Amino acid sequence: MTKHENRGLSRRQLLSHSIAAGAAFMVGAGFVAAPDAAWATEVVALQPETMATLVQMARDIYPHDHVPTEFYVIAVKGYDTAETAAEIEAGVAALNGAAQGMGHANYLAMGWERDRVDVLRGMEQSAFFQKIRGGLVTGLYNQKAVWPLFGYEGESFSKGGYIDRGFNDIAWL
Amino acid sequence: MVAKFELTDNSVTVIIGTGAGGGTLANELAQKGVKVVALEAGGRYLPEDYINDEWESFGQLAWLDKRTTSGDWRVARDFSGLPAWIVKAVGGTTTHWAGASLRFQDHEWKALTNYGKVDGANLLDWPIDGAEMAPWYDLAEEKLGVTRTGGREGLPGNNNYKVLEKGALAVGYKEVHTGRMAINSANRDNRLACQQTGFCFQGCKWGAKWSAAYTEIPNGEATGNLEVRERVHVAKILHDDAGKVTGVTYFDADGKEQTQMARIVCVAGNSIESPRLLLNSASEMFPDGLANSSGQVGRNYMRHVTGSVYGVFDKPVKMWRGTTMAGIVQDEARLDPSRGFVGGYELETLSLGLPFMAAFLDPGGWGREFTTALDSYENMAGMWIVGEDMPQETNRVTVNKDQPDQFGLPSPNVNFSDHPNDVAMRNHAYAQGTAIYTAVGATRVFPTPPYPSTHNLGTNRMSEDPAKGVVNKWGQTHDIANLFISDGSQFTTGASENPTLTIVALAIRQADHIASELAAGNI
Ligand SMILES: Cc1cc2nc3c(=O)[nH]c(=O)nc-3n(C[C@H](O)[C@H](O)[C@H](O)COP(=O)(O)OP(=O)(O)OC[C@H]3O[C@@H](n4cnc5c(N)ncnc54)[C@H](O)[C@@H]3O)c2cc1C
Ligand code: SF4
Secondary structure, eight states: OTGGGOTTOOHHHHHHHHHHHTOSOEEETTEEEOTTOSOEEEOSSSOHHHHHHHHHHHHHHSOOTTSOHHHHHHHHGGGOSHHHHHHHHHHHHHHHHHHHHTTOSSSTTOOOHHHHHHHHHHTTTSHHHHHHHHHHHHHTTTOTTTGGGGTOOOOOGGGTOSTTTTTTOOOOO | OOOOOOTTOTTSEEEEOOSHHHHHHHHHHHHTTOOEEEEOSSBOOOGGGOOSSHHHHHHHHBOOSOOEEESSSHHHHHSTTOSBOOBOBTTGGGTTOOOBOOOOOGGGGBHHHHHOOOTTOOOOBOSSOHHHHHHHHHHHHHHHTOTTSTTOOOOOOOHHHHHHHHHHHHTTOOOEESOOBSBOSSOBTTBOOOOOOSOGGGOOTTSOBOOGGGTHHHHHHHTTOEEEEOSOEEEEEEEOTTSOEEEEEEEOTTSOEEEEEOSEEEEOSHHHHHHHHHHHTOOSSSTTOTTOTTSOTTOSOBOOEEEEEEEEOSSOOOTTSSOSSOOEEOGGGSOOGGGSSSSOEEEEEOOOOHHHHHHHSSTTOOSHHHHHHHHTGGGEEEEEEEEOOOOOTTSEEEEEEEEEOTTSOEEEEEEOOOOHHHHHHHHHHHHHHHHHHHHTTOSEEEEEOOOSBSOOBOTTOBOSSTTTOSBOTTSBBSSOTTEEEOSGGGOSSOOSSOSHHHHHHHHHHHHHHHHHHHHTTOO
């Protein structure tokens, strides 16, 4: 993590660093952002690169290519608190340790999902992995804004149900 | 006018729990002029209060008190603190239920006789049969307004049903229809017809589905003979030196302990809480718990052989639209041991919203195998298996003396392991469900494991012989004449049908019996 802990990086260096590492994140002092600025989040208790790693981990656990990263950020944002920071930092350090054990600089530096998933499989039984995975089940899929990306329509009572809106409209059978 | 009774009034009948069993019994007794105090741990929620959002509704209605699990069922691993998905509210789990309302088949009342002895199973015949229950089923179907009975129309089939129907007919099934449902297919009983909103499991916001919360309870209250005390948790049933029950103690909404006297006590807390209450009421006179001379209290816990099959298609289904349990295949409900198991099963459509699908499709699952399934959520159809499971003595509810709940009362543990007959049936059903969806072009199929139990049965079972069960054919405990069991825990065996119509029919019948015994001065 040593390189990431260098706080004085210019925006250009940050960008080039991210690209060099093959990751989809810009990590700065107190924030993590998408290289194209599609989203950004400030961190309060976690190291910015910890948050970036956590977001990548979330994506690797529940990868949906059509779901923008901002929703994964929302799903793990709750861990960025003083109470949880130590546990998360330790968990991410273990993740990076496992990545290094496989010859990579850190988790984010692993270009292929396949390799990152190998690391995750190796720590599947750990309390840290289970906490993150378990939290994502509601943290990711219970975001109302995510539902339309899966076609799910949520409640219909306010629209009078589907009685006149296609409860039996299947046409391809 | 809503009645109000004194704590010291020892002429009342106390009913614990206001769900399918307790809620029905309370109303039926009140209609007959019997004074009733119904004690309900949950609060009162009506259609305007229901939330059509799966997790929010879960937080509003689910029973979340401390429970533990053991045994080799997967629920013990994936949901160790949540053996059952049931409701804590006035009206009980009839708030959540989907409304499927089926009578037992005649042979199912006599499982031991008709299936023969099955190794490891504690099979027994019910002390009643289909002929005896027929008139009570008639009354229950009328009360619930069950479709396809009493001249009522069936519900229209939604997309999920259409997929099931076409696949089922293609593989040769004949008994395929939109079910016998306690859901209005036309306006009835001052309640609307189904508006096909989905979210039947979260409480029907139109009141189209029967729930004790807005039928039995207010109807009973209107007689002036029923007082419902909500948010009160019954801790113990009391008895005198003669071994008759005399009342109950409960924690009221403020956590204060109260004692309500009673002439009769009826227990209807669902099949985990009911035996727990009997066990937690142990005394010097009854050291193993009330009504437990047989040692069967808490044993023979049944939950139906369940599981789901979800199929993914190359085009949208939108299974969440409309009634959750929108149709049924009944051909496999027959008794036919040549399939490799005794008992039968039904296949019924089911859908979960995206949030619950993520939690229940493959609990603990992750990675692309899992997420590509959810990517096809819109193109999924779903069905649920409900079949007869084998009663086993070791599948049981016990109490954890060292793990108290929020009131300091020993919490329940639910131990469950599948019987080989259950496994054989589930595998058969997975294969048939897969064949149904494959027949209409499914590109991928998921044999999904059982959810936390929604059908909880058998832990105070009915028996002719007092040594083999807890209650007689009226639901009256063999040991204590003025103590009754009025919920699904009476079930001797589970049959392949969803249980609630039978729970309601038994409650109507029990009310008739209690009222006439009271009038005759026998209890
Ligand atoms: C999602 C879902 C779908 C279902 N769909 C169907 C279906 O389609 N068809 C069908 O037949 N069945 C269905 N069921 C099952 C059905 O809901 C139950 O079988 C039925 O409600 C059980 O009735 P009961 O009287 O035994 O218990 P419940 O209805 O659960 O009532 C028990 C009540 O007792 C209260 N209680 C418990 N302990 C105490 C205590 N110590 N003090 C005070 N109060 C207490 C509880 O709060 C609860 O309100 C479904 C269940 C679920 C969860
Ligand atoms: S689909 Fe019908 S029964 Fe189910 S909740 Fe909606 S209106 Fe009620």
